[in-house]
Amino acid sequence: MAQPNESLTAHAVPQTLGVLGGGQLGRMFVHAAQRMGFFTAVLDPDPQSPAGRVSHHHICTEYTDPAGLARLAGLAMAVTTEFENVPAAALTELARHRPVAPGAAAVAIAQDRAAEKAYFAQCGVPCAPYAVVDTEAQLAAVADGLLPGILKTSRLGYDGKGQVRVRDRAELERAWHGLGGVPCVLEKLLPLQAECSVIVARGRDGTCVHLPIQRNLHRDGILAVTEVYEGNLPSALAARAVAAAQSIAQGLDYVGVLCVEFFVLDAQQAQGVGDLVVNEIAPRPHNSGHYSIDACDLSQFELQVRTLAGQPLVQPRLHSPAVMLNLLGDLWHGAHGGVQGIANEGAPAGAPAGAQATVQEPPWAQVLALPGSHLHLYGKTEAKPGRKMGHLTLTGASPEQARERANAAARLLGLPAL
Ligand code: ATP
Numbered sequence: 001m002a003q004p005n006e007s008l009t010a011h012a013v014p015q016t017l018g019v020l021g022g023g024q025l026g027r028m029f030v031h032a033a034q035r036m037g038f039f040t041a042v043l044d045p046d047p048q049s050p051a052g053r054v055s056h057h058h059i060c061t062e063y064t065d066p067a068g069l070a071r072l073a074g075l076a077m078a079v080t081t082e083f084e085n086v087p088a089a090a091l092t093e094l095a096r097h098r099p100v101a102p103g104a105a106a107v108a109i110a111q112d113r114a115a116e117k118a119y120f121a122q123c124g125v126p127c128a129p130y131a132v133v134d135t136e137a138q139l140a141a142v143a144d145g146l147l148p149g150i151l152k153t154s155r156l157g158y159d160g161k162g163q164v165r166v167r168d169r170a171e172l173e174r175a176w177h178g179l180g181g182v183p184c185v186l187e188k189l190l191p192l193q194a195e196c197s198v199i200v201a202r203g204r205d206g207t208c209v210h211l212p213i214q215r216n217l218h219r220d221g222i223l224a225v226t227e228v229y230e231g232n233l234p235s236a237l238a239a240r241a242v243a244a245a246q247s248i249a250q251g252l253d254y255v256g257v258l259c260v261e262f263f264v265l266d267a268q269q270a271q272g273v274g275d276l277v278v279n280e281i282a283p284r285p286h287n288s289g290h291y292s293i294d295a296c297d298l299s300q301f302e303l304q305v306r307t308l309a310g311q312p313l314v315q316p317r318l319h320s321p322a323v324m325l326n327l328l329g330d331l332w333h334g335a336h337g338g339v340q341g342i343a344n345e346g347a348p349a350g351a352p353a354g355a356q357a358t359v360q361e362p363p364w365a366q367v368l369a370l371p372g373s374h375l376h377l378y379g380k381t382e383a384k385p386g387r388k389m390g391h392l393t394l395t396g397a398s399p400e401q402a403r404e405r406a407n408a409a410a411r412l413l414g415l416p417a418l
C-alpha cells in the first residue's frame, strides 16, 4: 500500500484566491476557481454583489479600506481584479503582501486612454488617429482631420459612457465642456467594417496562450453579439490581431488575462490607417470571451485562475462554433411578451403596482428549449435598461447552426436578427 504523502496531507486545506470587485466577471471567476478546488475571497462594497453572494468570503468594504485589504491579503494566496477602475493604491498595497496579477502598472495603463494609446505606439500597433484634450489650448489645437470624431473621457468610461460623437469644432467644444472639461482624447470617427477582440492569458514564466478571435457587434456602445468560429474573420487578419495582442501583453510583462479590442477597417476608405487598428485593452476577462465557458475546452475564467495560481497554461481549443447574445436589463422591459407578473426585487417596497407590472421575465423556457442554448444569469435583482444581467451562448455543430439558433433566440427575446 502507498505511504501517506506528507506534502499532500499538509496541503489538504484548499488555498484561497482573492478578487477585487464583485460583478459578473468576479462571479464567473469564483465559479471557475471553486470548481478547481479553491476557496475564494471577494472584496466589494456592495452587499448584493453578484460575486460576493457566491464566494466563500465576501469582504464588504470600500476598495481602499486598509482593514478590508488586510483581511483579503490575510485570506488569499494571490489576488486578481475584475474591473480596471480599481484604485491603483489598493493593488499597490496588496502587492506588498501577496502576488497580485495583473500588476498595478499594467492596470494603470488600461485605466487611462491617453497612456494606453501612447503605449500602443510604443508597441508599434496602430490605433485610431487621436489627440489628447486636457486643456483649452489642446482643444483649440485639434487638427481638422480628426473631425468628425468621438470625444472620450480618458478615465472611467465603460459601455460607451463618457463618450460624445462630434461633427465639428463647435460640437467638440460643447462636448468637452459638457463632460466637465476633464482629461479626454478625441478620436477620429473611423468607418468600421467590423470589430473584433483577442483574449490572451500570460503566465509568470512568460507562457502566452490565446482564445480564438472574437467578432463583436456593439449596439449603442455596448457589446451586443459575439460570434466565434472558423472563418468569422479573414485568417490572415486574425493572425495579425493575435500577434498584436501577444506583443501588447509581453511588452507590459503582463500576468493574467488580457483582452485587446480592435477595429477592422476598409483599408482604402480608412486612408492610410491600415485595415486593423487597436481600440483599447481590458486587464481582465472580457464580455466578448464569455462564450469560452461553453464553447472552448478552457474558458477565460479558468485561464484567469491558472495564471493567478501559477498553474500550467495550454492553448485553448474551440470545440463548438458559438454565438453569444448579451442580455441587458432592457429585455425585462421589452416587447418579447414574456412571463408577466414576476416582481422586480429591486423595486422599492410600496412602489405602485404599475412599477412592478412593467417588469417581465424573458421567456427562458422557450429559449432553453433550443438545442445548444446556454443561459447565464448574474443574480442581479434590478433589471435596469443597459445593465448587463446575463448572457446566452448558442453553440452548434456548424457556424450556420449556431447562427440559426442565435437568430431563433433573438426572435424569442425581441432582439434584432444577426
Ligand atoms: P467598453 O465597454 O468596451 O470598455 P468603452 O466605453 O471603453 O467600452 P469604446 O470601446 O472606446 O468604449 O467604444 C465603444 C464602441 O464605440 C466601440 O466598440 C465602437 O463600436 C464605437 N467606437 C469607438 N471608437 C470609435 C471610433 N474611433 N470610430 C468608430 N467607432 C468607434
Ligand code: MG
Residues within 6 Å of the ligand: 261, 279, 280
Ligand atoms: Mg470597448
